[in-house]
Amino acid sequence: MSHRQQFYLVVFFAFTVNLMAQTDAVKNENAQRGKAKFQQSCAMCHGSEALGGMGPNLIQSSLTRHDENGDLIAPVIQQGRIEKGMPAFPLMTSADISDIVVFLHARIDAASLSSSNGLAGGYSLKQLLTGDASRGKRYFDGSGRCIRCHSASGDLAAIAKKYSPADLEARFLYPPDDNITATVSLPSGQKFQGKLLHLDAFYVAIRNDEDGWYRSWPLQKVKVEVKDPLAGHLELLGQYSDKDIHDLFAYLETLK
Amino acid sequence: MTCLHIWKRLNSVVKIGTLVLVSTVSIFAQNSSSTKSVSPKDYPWTTFNGDYSGRRYSPLTQINRANAKSLKLAWAFQTHSVPLKSTPLEVDGILYFTVPNQVWAVDAKTGQQIWEFRRTSEGDDIGQRGVAFYKDRIYFGTPDAHFFCLDARNGKKIWELTIADVKFGYYISVAPLAIRGLIVLGTSGDSTNVPHFVEALDWETGKIVWRTSTVPKPGTPEARTWPNDAAMSHGGGPSWLTGTYDPELNLIYLGTGNPHPVLAGNVRPGNNLYTCSILALHADTGAIAWYFQASPHDTHDWDAVETPVLFDAAWKGKPRKLLAQASRNGYFFVLDRITGKNLLTVPYVPVNWAKGIGSNGSPIPNPAKSPQPDGALIGQSEDGGTDWMAPSFSPETGLFYVNAWHGYSIWYLNSDVADPSAEHQGGGSVALVAKSVLLALDYRTGEIRWQKQSGNGLSSASILTTASHLLFTADGFGNLLALDSSNGNVLWHTRPGGILNDAAPMTYQLDGTQYIVTGVDGVMYAWSLTGSL
Numbered sequence: 001m002s003h004r005q006q007f008y009l010v011v012f013f014a015f016t017v018n019l020m021a022q023t024d025a026v027k028n029e030n031a032q033r034g035k036a037k038f039q040q041s042c043a044m045c046h047g048s049e050a051l052g053g054m055g056p057n058l059i060q061s062s063l064t065r066h067d068e069n070g071d072l073i074a075p076v077i078q079q080g081r082i083e084k085g086m087p088a089f090p091l092m093t094s095a096d097i098s099d100i101v102v103f104l105h106a107r108i109d110a111a112s113l114s115s116s117n118g119l120a121g122g123y124s125l126k127q128l129l130t131g132d133a134s135r136g137k138r139y140f141d142g143s144g145r146c147i148r149c150h151s152a153s154g155d156l157a158a159i160a161k162k163y164s165p166a167d168l169e170a171r172f173l174y175p176p177d178d179n180i181t182a183t184v185s186l187p188s189g190q191k192f193q194g195k196l197l198h199l200d201a202f203y204v205a206i207r208n209d210e211d212g213w214y215r216s217w218p219l220q221k222v223k224v225e226v227k228d229p230l231a232g233h234l235e236l237l238g239q240y241s242d243k244d245i246h247d248l249f250a251y252l253e254t255l256k
Numbered sequence: 257m258t259c260l261h262i263w264k265r266l267n268s269v270v271k272i273g274t275l276v277l278v279s280t281v282s283i284f285a286q287n288s289s290s291t292k293s294v295s296p297k298d299y300p301w302t303t304f305n306g307d308y309s310g311r312r313y314s315p316l317t318q319i320n321r322a323n324a325k326s327l328k329l330a331w332a333f334q335t336h337s338v339p340l341k342s343t344p345l346e347v348d349g350i351l352y353f354t355v356p357n358q359v360w361a362v363d364a365k366t367g368q369q370i371w372e373f374r375r376t377s378e379g380d381d382i383g384q385r386g387v388a389f390y391k392d393r394i395y396f397g398t399p400d401a402h403f404f405c406l407d408a409r410n411g412k413k414i415w416e417l418t419i420a421d422v423k424f425g426y427y428i429s430v431a432p433l434a435i436r437g438l439i440v441l442g443t444s445g446d447s448t449n450v451p452h453f454v455e456a457l458d459w460e461t462g463k464i465v466w467r468t469s470t471v472p473k474p475g476t477p478e479a480r481t482w483p484n485d486a487a488m489s490h491g492g493g494p495s496w497l498t499g500t501y502d503p504e505l506n507l508i509y510l511g512t513g514n515p516h517p518v519l520a521g522n523v524r525p526g527n528n529l530y531t532c533s534i535l536a537l538h539a540d541t542g543a544i545a546w547y548f549q550a551s552p553h554d555t556h557d558w559d560a561v562e563t564p565v566l567f568d569a570a571w572k573g574k575p576r577k578l579l580a581q582a583s584r585n586g587y588f589f590v591l592d593r594i595t596g597k598n599l600l601t602v603p604y605v606p607v608n609w610a611k612g613i614g615s616n617g618s619p620i621p622n623p624a625k626s627p628q629p630d631g632a633l634i635g636q637s638e639d640g641g642t643d644w645m646a647p648s649f650s651p652e653t654g655l656f657y658v659n660a661w662h663g664y665s666i667w668y669l670n671s672d673v674a675d676p677s678a679e680h681q682g683g684g685s686v687a688l689v690a691k692s693v694l695l696a697l698d699y700r701t702g703e704i705r706w707q708k709q710s711g712n713g714l715s716s717a718s719i720l721t722t723a724s725h726l727l728f729t730a731d732g733f734g735n736l737l738a739l740d741s742s743n744g745n746v747l748w749h750t751r752p753g754g755i756l757n758d759a760a761p762m763t764y765q766l767d768g769t770q771y772i773v774t775g776v777d778g779v780m781y782a783w784s785l786t787g788s789l
Binding site: 060065066113116118170234245 | 380421423424446447490624628631632635664675680681684686689711731733735
C-alpha cells in the first residue's frame, strides 16, 4: 500500500471510527459474555478458543462461516447432532445462544487478519523488552551517534511516556515525519527555502518559509539543495544489528 | 556520468542485443481465437500479458524514440469506479477491462462504451486483473470466487460457476489464461488458513478439466516439507497473477503465494512446498512437471507470484529456453524452462533475510531474520523487492525491467496467542521506509545496467517495452513515462492526475495507428501520435 493510500485510509477511519466504536463496544461485550458461556458449555469438546478438541474446530467450520446471526448455529445448539455425539441444549436461552454466535464470529474475524501491517493485539512491553539498557545508552552516546541530534534530557525526555512501546520502537528506527527541506536558488541569485513538497526529474516545489506560499520551478532553471533531517536514521538502519535495536529500545524505555 | 561511461554502457547493451535470439515460435504470437477477420495493419493485445510469454514486449514500432515526444491524448474513458488494476485486452478493435465485479467493452479507437457488465457481491475486492478472451467469449472471476463466461458481443452472461467458498476468504483476482480450449485460473485469498488451487475449465461448458492443488498430495516426498498433513491442508499458495505458457513444451508456468500462517513459521517447520514457488504444469492434465521454490519456508508474506517471463536467448553461448523472475523476496532467478534447472540466483535489491544460496538455487532463509517476539530488522521494504506490477523483457536490449523497492521493515512474532496455528498472520510487521526504483537487469548476470529513481514510498506501475526501444511505465511522482529502454532517458512524460499505482501500460495497432493505453485511478487513457480521430 502506498503512503498516499495509507493517508486516505487514515482519513476514512477518522470519519467512521466514532460510528464504529459504539457498535464494536456492544459486540465486544456480547462476545465476552459469549466466550464465558462457550467455555462453560462448549469448550469441553470444541476447545476453549473453539479450535477443536474431541469435537470439530468451529473456526474452520463451514456451518459457522455460513451462519448469519445464528440462523445455522442456533438450531445445532438447541437440537444437537445426536448422531455425531453432539448433545442438545434445549434450555439454553436465545440471548445466551446469540452471545455464543457473536463470540464465534469474533473468533473468525480475529484469526482472519488479511494484512500483517502493524502490531495488531498481543504485543506487550514484555515481549519487546529483551535488550540491555546500559548497552543501549552506550550505543546512543557512542557508535549510534544519536547525540548528534538528540538528547535524553532534552527532546527525548520522558519519550517512553509519550508513545506505546511498539510505536516508540518504530519511531526511533525511522520517524514517520515528513520534514525534508530544500533551498532553491534562481539564476538571479535569489534563494527560497522551505518544506520540500515535490522533486522529480522535471520540477521542484516547496512551501516557502518566508511567506508560507507554495512555489514551483522547472528543474532545469534552478539549483536545488535538499536537506533530510532523517538521513541519520536511514544510515543507522543499514548498520544496526537486531541486538543494537533491542538494547537501544531498552534504553529509550527508561526515559520516563 | 562521463561520456566514456555512457559509451561503455551503450556498447554493452548493443553486445547483449546481438546475443539474444529472437525466437519465432508461437509463444510470442498473438492468438485471439476470434471469429472476425482482421486487417493486416492491426496488431492486438489478446492476453493479460499481451501474449503467452509474459514479456510485455510488443513488436510495434510506429511510436519510436524520435517521435515519442509527440504523443497526444487519443481518448479517455471515465469508469466512475475504484482504481483500475486490470490490463485491458484488445481484440478486433474492442478493449475489455475490469474492476472487481465490473467489465467494460470499449471502442479501442474512440473510448466509446459498447457494453458494461456489473454485479454486486460479498468478498474481497482488493483487485481484479482482467479478463480472458476465447472464441468470442469473455471470462473473468469475482470477489465472491464466482467465475463468469460472457458473450463478447454484448456482455450477456452465458454461464456462471462457484469456484470456491467465499466464507473461507477465497476470491478470484487473476485474469484467466485461455489455452487451446482451456480457461486456466487460480484462487486468491489472504484472510484464512486455507489451501489453494489452479484449475482449467472447458471454454464452452465451464466443466472442470483438471484441478491442481498448490500444496503436495499427502504421502508424497514433497509432503514431508510440512510438519504434518493437517498443517499442509491449511497451507496457502494462492494465485495472484496470470501465468505464462510455452505452446511448444505445452507447459504452463505459474508463481504461487505464501504459506499459512503467514508470519508464524514456527508452527510449520520445513520448506512448505509448493508455496512461494514457480510451478510448471502440463497444460492438458495440470500435472506438475517441475517446481522451483523461490522462498523456502517464507515468513514475510513475499509471494513468488511475479510473472515467470519466458524468452529464448543465449546462455553461456548456447541458445536456451529460459524463464526469468524478479521475485518478491528480492532475488532474480533464471531457470531452464524445459527442466526447471536453476541457472542464476542473484539479488536485485539489498537482501538480508537469507544466509546463502542452496545447491538447487533456492535461497536459504536465516532463522534469525524470521519474525521474532522482540522484532527482526529486514533490509527490505515490508512489501519485498517488488510485487504484482508486471515486469518486461526486451529482446532488443536483452534487459529485464522491474519496478523495484528498497527499504527497511521490522517483523514481530505474536507469541502471546494460545494457538498461533489458528491465526492467519501470527505476527505483525512495521513498514519503516521505502523508495522505488526502476531497474534494468542484464538477464545473463542480474547486474543492473541502468536504474531510475521513482520516488519515496511504493510506486507500483507495470512496464511495457516495444520493438522501437521504448519503455512505458509510471513513477511515484505522478508521471506517466516513455523512456529509452537502452538507457532510461525520458522521451515523453505527462501528469494525468490520480493514483498511478497499477497503471498497466499496453499497446495495440488499429487501422494503422498505434495506441498506448494506461489506467489511472478510475480513468482509462489512450495515447497516440495523432490524438483524437
